């Protein structure tokens with residue numbers, strides 16, 4: 001083992017010092033081998049990883065260097081991973097921002113990082129450019145700033161962090177980590193976030209909500225539903241966390257439906273009420289690790305005062321943050337998505353939905369943060385099956401699902417393209433003649449319902465289940 005390690009170390013060192021940016025038949029084989037041996041996310045290869053393979057890594061805010069501003073700021077094994085790219089284009093094919101002709105192409109981004117570490121230019125790049133940005137104008141040395149000579153910051157901000165590129169990459173390259181590392185530099189060092197980013201961050205810091213809302217109003221939608229508010233003195237089985245969607249009138253319909261399901265199943269649950277502050281999910285994806293960590297510590301402290309056996313949420317972004325990213329800050333909770341919880345209630349016989357009479361095609365849109373980030377593709381389908389609905393799958397589904405455009409703070413930074421990502425997804429639904437798209441995320445609901453023109457109905461699976469309990 002030690003001989004193999006030594007050989008791989010030599011291969012890695014050779015790649016980083018001599019091989020980077022040069023061609024040759026052994027180049028990718030050597031880089032690929034060394035990359036796999038020293039992969040920046042070892043948890044991807046572990047059977048029972050102690051940390052989530054999809055959680056962003058915590059940034060030490062005391063570090064002199066925050067994020068990545070120069071190619072040489074990347075960790076050595078990240079640089080090695082970029083050099084393992086075989087330019088197959090699978091990430092480009094999967095990228096929703098590229099499909100919408102926003103100025104992002106994950107393949108070009110990785111190749112530009114190779115250019116940066118070998119202090120060259122992109123003139124020899126033969127693939128598709130960032131839409132709207134001609135090839136041949138990007139250059140950098142490894143110790144120079146990446147921005148704007150190698151990368152226009154718009155390229156970073158167009159990313160929805162959907163991980164479709166990572167999922168598709170045969171070389172297991174971690175595009176999202178690289179993008180967030182560079183966003184961290186933009187946000188924490190340069191203080192530059194486009195669009196409504198600065199306003200959202202200020203709101204989060206001042207009010208604990210993205211929209212600058214009153215915390216006391218988060219559960220106004222539940223005022224007539226006889227829902228318990230969590231108290232330090234009273235243990236409950238389930239703590240229901242609504243997330244920012246609770247302030248959105250459309251999404252309140254989904255939450256009210258979920259409450260009806262929980263009540264029908266006689267679940268002992270409470271909501272957080274005015275104690276609920278934002279998880280920090282969007283701040284983190286925007287690169288503002290400082291605001292994220294502040295919000296994470298605050299919410300963890302709140303949750304630690306309460307007694308519950310599990311958290312249930314209908315928002316996969318909230319779930320991902322609480323389940324996978326809070327453990328690094330001491331917050332260890334059992335967190336379940338509402339689709340999983342509802343499927344369990346049906347399986348246990350706690351509710352017996354009657355089949356819904358549906359006279360049109362129904363499809364299901366997988367949220368990226370539920371399917372790709374957390375591997376949950378079956379529970380929502382099992383709920384729909386219990387309602388007698390036989391779904392027709394869209395072109396991309398399951399862990400290969402196509403993003404709605406709502407993640408990673410992309411609706412906030414709002415980088416223009418020639419098309420809109422949700423329009424592309426609705427086109428996929430139209431292609432299977434769907435009259436209803438079942439969803440399981442407030443972001444997906446908002447993005448898909450925002451499509452202009454005739455489109456299928458968008459229904460959260462909790463709404464469909466609640467209606468099957470009514471008749």
Ligand code: SF4
Pocket residue numbers: 091094095096097098104105106158159160161162163164165166175176403
């Ligand atoms: S995470 Fe999604 S949007 Fe971002 S580069 Fe990858 S595929 Fe494109």
Ligand code: SF4
Pocket residue numbers: 084085086087088089090091092106107110165168169170171172173
């Ligand atoms: S999928 Fe991976 S190997 Fe293929 S072009 Fe993209 S980064 Fe390179």
